[in-house]
Every structure is written in C-alpha cells, then in structure tokens.
Amino acid sequence: MPRPPENVAANETLPAEPIDIPQGMLEPNCAVAGIVWSPDGAPAPGMQLSLVIHHGERWTEAARAVTEADGRFGIGKLDIIGKLDGWNNDATGFTPVPLQPGRYRLEVRPTPAQLKYAFTASEFELVEGLREENIQLRDYRNTEAVLYIQNSDGKAPRQIHVTWTARDGGFGGAEISRFDEEPAKGVNPTLRLGERRNTKPVRPDNIDPNKFLVKDVPQMAAVTFTVTQSNYTPSDPPTGEVTLDLSDGVLKEARLTFEPRSGDARTDNKGSSIISGQITHTFPDETLGATRISLAGPTARPQHMAKPDGSYEISGLLDGDYTVTFTNSKFGTPIERKVSVFGQTTLDIFVSTTAVSFNLITNGVDLVGAVLQAGSVSNPRMFYQAVTAEALNGMSYPDRCSLTPGTYIAELVIAGATLKGAGPDGKLRFTVAEGMSALTVDLEAVATGAGLNVRVLDEDGQGWAGGECRLVTREQFQRIENEATSGKTVDWSGTKLLRLDNLGGARADRIAPGEYMLLIWARSHDPKKWDRAEALSLQSGAKWNFTFRINVKQE
Structure with a gap:
C-alpha cells in the first residue's frame, strides 16, 4: 500500500521557521556546554541530557543532547560553542538549538543500559554568551516499599498486580499537553524521558494477608504505585494509587482501600448461562477477520475472539443484563448490543457495508x-x-x-x-x-498558503516556552466557546494543535486560506480557558507571520 511522502507529515506541528526577531524579543544568544563525569571520575559517554527552561511557573523542555565519547556536550549557537578549545562542531554531542536568556535546569538521564548511574540535575541562569557546566553522576540503587491493601467489601485482596511508574524528579521529557487524554484501558501510556515502569503480580505476606512487599523499585524521587485486582474486570476496575518518595532508600509504607463500584463484576463470579451467535456481513472479500467481543454485566469478560467464520460462544455467565461490544478493524465504529442472558441465549448480528x-x-x-x-x-x-x-x-x-x-x-x-x-x-x-x-x-x-508562523512572547520579550495554540475555524470557535462556557466536554476534533517551542514559536503547514481563530494558552493550563483568542484572515499564497504578547502575571 502506498505511503505518504516522508517529507510531508500529516497533521504535524513543526518548529517555527527562523524569522526576524520581533521588536522587544530577547535575543537568543546563549549557550551551555560542558562534560559529564561518572562517579569514578571518568568521562560518561552516551548520557541523555534534557535542558529545561522555567517560565510561567512551569518547566518546559528546551533541548536534548547526548554526550560524546569524551563526555562532552553543547547546546546553543554554533558560533558560541565553537570557541571552546578542542570542540568539534560536527560532533554528535552538539545540539544547535538557540537559547534565550532565563532560568534553566540541565538534567542527566541514564539510559536503561546505564542503570548504574542515578539521575542528576544542575540549575543555573543563562545570560548572553557561553556557560560551562560540568556534572558529576551518582550511583543508582534499587529499594523496596510495603503496601497494605484491603477491600471495602471485607473480602481478602486477590490476584493483586502492581504497576510502578518511577520518575526521577526531573521536568524534561515529552511535554504533557493541556489536551492529553487518559490512555484507554489496557493501553500502556508512553514512557516519558526520566520514567521507568514495570508491572508484576505480588503475593500477600504469610502472616498478614493485607500486606504486600514490592521489591526492586528504583530509588527515585517519585514512585507511583497503581494496584489492580485482576479478579475484577468491570468497565472501571477497582484500582488504588499512591505516590512515594523513595530517593533516600528508607523503607516506606502506604495503605490502599479498594472501593468497587455498583455493578462491578468479579471474574470468579461464574454461572452456567451461555451466550452465542453468528456474525454475518456483506464484505466483498467474504473475509471478516479478527472480531473481539467484550461483555459488561454480572459476569465480566474483557475479551473473547469470534471464530474466522463469525461464530462465537461465551460460557460461564450469571443470568442478567449484559452489554456486548463487537470490535473489528473493518468496522467503522464498534457495534454494541444489549441483551438479557438466561440459560442458553442467542445474539446474532448483521454487518451491512x-x-x-x-x-x-x-x-x-x-x-x-x-x-x-x-x-x-x-x-x-x-x-x-x-x-x-x-x-x-x-x-x-x-x-x-x-x-x-x-x-x-x-x-x-x-x-x-x-x-x-x-x-x-x-x-x-x-x-x-x-x-x-x-x-x-x-x-x-x-x-494552501506558504505556512503559518506564530510566536508568543511575555511582557519582557521572553518566548512562551510550554505554551500551546489551537487553530480553529470561525464555526468551530462558536461551538467550542458554547461547550466551554456551558461546562460540556469540548470537542476538539477537526482543529489543529500547535505546541510552542522553547522560543515561543510554532509553524503549521497545509492550511487552506480562510477565516480562522487562534486560541492561545500561556498562563492557563485549563483547556476550557484560553488566555487569548485572535481572529486571523489567511489569504491565498501568502506566508503568515503573527506575534502576540501575553503577560506572565495575571492582569
């Protein structure tokens, strides 16, 4: 199957093109360079570095780098870093990202193959010119934590799984958008830079059935434990979550109580009823493909696969009302049916095309x-x-x-x-x-036009690193504004999200000429409360450059 050209990415926010510095903007004339040393005093090659900038009470990643074989790195203007003795501007440790003056933090993240090193950070101010910053790494260690778990229904916890997500205390990594949604159930969220994750079943203590010891946890500043009982499989499984600071290596304890919701089903609640049926369709190739079937009701079944001929049978159910969902890559949307199960129950579906x-x-x-x-x-x-x-x-x-x-x-x-x-x-x-x-x-x-460039500055001329914009049509804006003011869930489909880079800029391509609204989030982190709304009239064939100013402090 043909694929889009590699140089054209659909729905992509691009870094802002180099443009003339707007009047009043701080000149991006800073750089930072140095060497990362291992605990034994030797250079540390291949270390991941994240440079984050503090702006608007928030840390935002400005650039990344990887140390050379001799532990060196450099971030900033080439003509500034090139003045260092022995520096090779073609080296992989150089990141040519322009940096504006401000408060920064350089974070060193060992890769999974470098777990003998711990996270290290250095905070400083960047002013005009070059700053040399050398970093000494520390040894990395594991630790343990104790979780006391009980069920509100009085039943002993069973089939306990613990997912720990350890974050090293840094602020760099994949930026969290104001519009990020929670990952779908059963889908692991993408690891951010500086995170480690693992899932494992844990056994209760031989003496105390409510006590669970979680071993081999990273000794990091923020370790979040998410606990799930796998013998429950409702639409919202009973889970508990707690975050502990384990950076000092001292054994920590936490208590969790599960609160199953009404209607939650246990997978060990089994009956003798059966639901079966046949999926028929009009696909011309006569091939249905894999169809997943999930049930929500007195007995939960997270997933069941229909046979290649479309037939299926699910047994061991308690009598009652169920919602059955059929999912297939050929279906435009999942097909949902409600059925009352008693004894042997038949549910056939027909898929028209x-x-x-x-x-x-x-x-x-x-x-x-x-x-x-x-x-x-x-x-x-x-x-x-x-x-x-x-x-x-x-x-x-x-x-x-x-x-x-x-x-x-x-x-x-x-x-x-x-x-x-x-x-x-x-x-x-x-x-x-x-x-x-x-x-x-x-x-x-x-x-389309030649491209849209947006730059957002504060009152001091510093770019709004970490800001976001959405380009919407005038019709979309009316709907979005009504949904936001009425407290409804805002439907952002069909709009374009632009994430501002470390200089407060972003670029969007393949925008059709027309009348638009640009919604800007800088101070605000609430998707329903943008800081500014600007009307844009984009003419055919033109390159569109816009600069806006938003104060850091509330007006």
Whole structure:
C-alpha cells in the first residue's frame, strides 16, 4: 500500500521557521556546554541530557543532547560553542538549538543500559554568551516499599498486580499537553524521558494477608504505585494509587482501600448461562477477520475472539443484563448490543457495508505524487490509500472501500494542497448512512498558503516556552466557546494543535486560506480557558507571520 511522502507529515506541528526577531524579543544568544563525569571520575559517554527552561511557573523542555565519547556536550549557537578549545562542531554531542536568556535546569538521564548511574540535575541562569557546566553522576540503587491493601467489601485482596511508574524528579521529557487524554484501558501510556515502569503480580505476606512487599523499585524521587485486582474486570476496575518518595532508600509504607463500584463484576463470579451467535456481513472479500467481543454485566469478560467464520460462544455467565461490544478493524465504529442472558441465549448480528469510491477534482492544483487516504474517526488507522499518477480534473480511483455505517475522514497528503471543506487538521469528514449500497465521495483540491508562523512572547520579550495554540475555524470557535462556557466536554476534533517551542514559536503547514481563530494558552493550563483568542484572515499564497504578547502575571 502506498505511503505518504516522508517529507510531508500529516497533521504535524513543526518548529517555527527562523524569522526576524520581533521588536522587544530577547535575543537568543546563549549557550551551555560542558562534560559529564561518572562517579569514578571518568568521562560518561552516551548520557541523555534534557535542558529545561522555567517560565510561567512551569518547566518546559528546551533541548536534548547526548554526550560524546569524551563526555562532552553543547547546546546553543554554533558560533558560541565553537570557541571552546578542542570542540568539534560536527560532533554528535552538539545540539544547535538557540537559547534565550532565563532560568534553566540541565538534567542527566541514564539510559536503561546505564542503570548504574542515578539521575542528576544542575540549575543555573543563562545570560548572553557561553556557560560551562560540568556534572558529576551518582550511583543508582534499587529499594523496596510495603503496601497494605484491603477491600471495602471485607473480602481478602486477590490476584493483586502492581504497576510502578518511577520518575526521577526531573521536568524534561515529552511535554504533557493541556489536551492529553487518559490512555484507554489496557493501553500502556508512553514512557516519558526520566520514567521507568514495570508491572508484576505480588503475593500477600504469610502472616498478614493485607500486606504486600514490592521489591526492586528504583530509588527515585517519585514512585507511583497503581494496584489492580485482576479478579475484577468491570468497565472501571477497582484500582488504588499512591505516590512515594523513595530517593533516600528508607523503607516506606502506604495503605490502599479498594472501593468497587455498583455493578462491578468479579471474574470468579461464574454461572452456567451461555451466550452465542453468528456474525454475518456483506464484505466483498467474504473475509471478516479478527472480531473481539467484550461483555459488561454480572459476569465480566474483557475479551473473547469470534471464530474466522463469525461464530462465537461465551460460557460461564450469571443470568442478567449484559452489554456486548463487537470490535473489528473493518468496522467503522464498534457495534454494541444489549441483551438479557438466561440459560442458553442467542445474539446474532448483521454487518451491512457500502461500496465507497472517491472522485478527486484537482482544480488545476498540481497533485502529482499526492496521497489520498481515508480512515475511520474512531479508529485512526488509514484503511485506504492511493497515489495520484497525473493531475487531471475528474480523476477517479477504481479501488473501492467497503465501509460500515459511520463517520469517516479523508485527507490529501502533499505539500501546498488540501481538500476543500477540510478542518485546520487537514481532514475532511464524510458520512456513510445505513442502507446505502454504493457511495461516491467527491473531493475537491485547493491550494494552501506558504505556512503559518506564530510566536508568543511575555511582557519582557521572553518566548512562551510550554505554551500551546489551537487553530480553529470561525464555526468551530462558536461551538467550542458554547461547550466551554456551558461546562460540556469540548470537542476538539477537526482543529489543529500547535505546541510552542522553547522560543515561543510554532509553524503549521497545509492550511487552506480562510477565516480562522487562534486560541492561545500561556498562563492557563485549563483547556476550557484560553488566555487569548485572535481572529486571523489567511489569504491565498501568502506566508503568515503573527506575534502576540501575553503577560506572565495575571492582569
């Protein structure tokens, strides 16, 4: 299947282009360089460094580096660091990221292969020119913690699993967005720089059944223990969570009480009832593929796989009302059914499909080599891709998708063009209705501008590192504003998120000309309370540069 060109990334926020320093902005004329030493006094090669800047009561990563074979590193302007004796500007330890004056913290993170070293940090002020900063590492150690766990229903804790996430106390790493959602159940969150994670079952003490010893935990500043009883599998499994400071190596204790919610089911609550059925469909290749089936009810079943022919059977259930969810990569959205189970119960489902084809109208836009792709809103996996061979109006693709009813997205991936009607994220929404045998989706290409550059400064001229912006259409803004003021969950789909770099800048490409609103978060960390909303009129063929100022302190 063709893939988008490597130099064109869909829905990507790019670093701001080098532009003239706006009037009043602090000149980014700082640099920091030095050597990282191991505990025995030898240079420490291959160490990960994260340089974070303090701004607006928050630490934000400004740059990363990896030490050379001789332990050296350098971050900042090339012409400043190049003045050091013996420094090689082509070395891998050099990171050419411009740095503005301010308060910084240099954090050294050993990789998993370097666990003999502990996290180390050094804090300082950067002013014009070069600062030399040498760092001495410390030895790394493991420790233990004791968890006392009890159930509010009086039953002894069973099948206890503990996931510990240890953070070294640093502030660098993958930035946490104001809009980050909690990871879906069963999906492990991505490790940030400076984090280590492990999951293991633990056994109760021989004398005290409520006492559990967790061994081999990193001796770090913040270790969060998330405890789950795997003999419960409801929609919200009973869990407990506690964070301990284990940096001093002293044995710490914590107490947790599980509070199962009403309707929670235990997997050891088994009955004699059975639910079975057949999944039929109209996919043209006659292949259904893997279908996952999950149950929520008196007896929980997190996942069951249907057979290749679509038949399934789930036994050992208590009588009662269940919600059955069928998930398949070919389904636009998961299919959910409610059923009352008593004895032998049958639940058959029929999956209707629509043959969907695409008709691309180029309007004279050069689309040679463009990639047209389509996917599901609920499942970001793109299941259809085609590469254009020539730029002709009325171009159509012989390939067809067989789609179930639902809402889908289409995207044209090429520099300088997008689809008419697409949101700022470059995606066009279309709907496949129930009962349609065939559907042709007309897509119209439009040329985009040369790029949008945004820079946000404070009243002192320092770039708002850690700030974020969202580009929305005027229609989206009206809806978003109503949802935010009424306390509803804000739907950010179709908008474009821009994360400001260490100089308060960001760039977005492939934005169609039109009338937009730019929402800016600097001081505020509440997604529903932006600091500023600016109306932007983006004209065709232009390069759009905007600079805004937001005070650090509340006005």
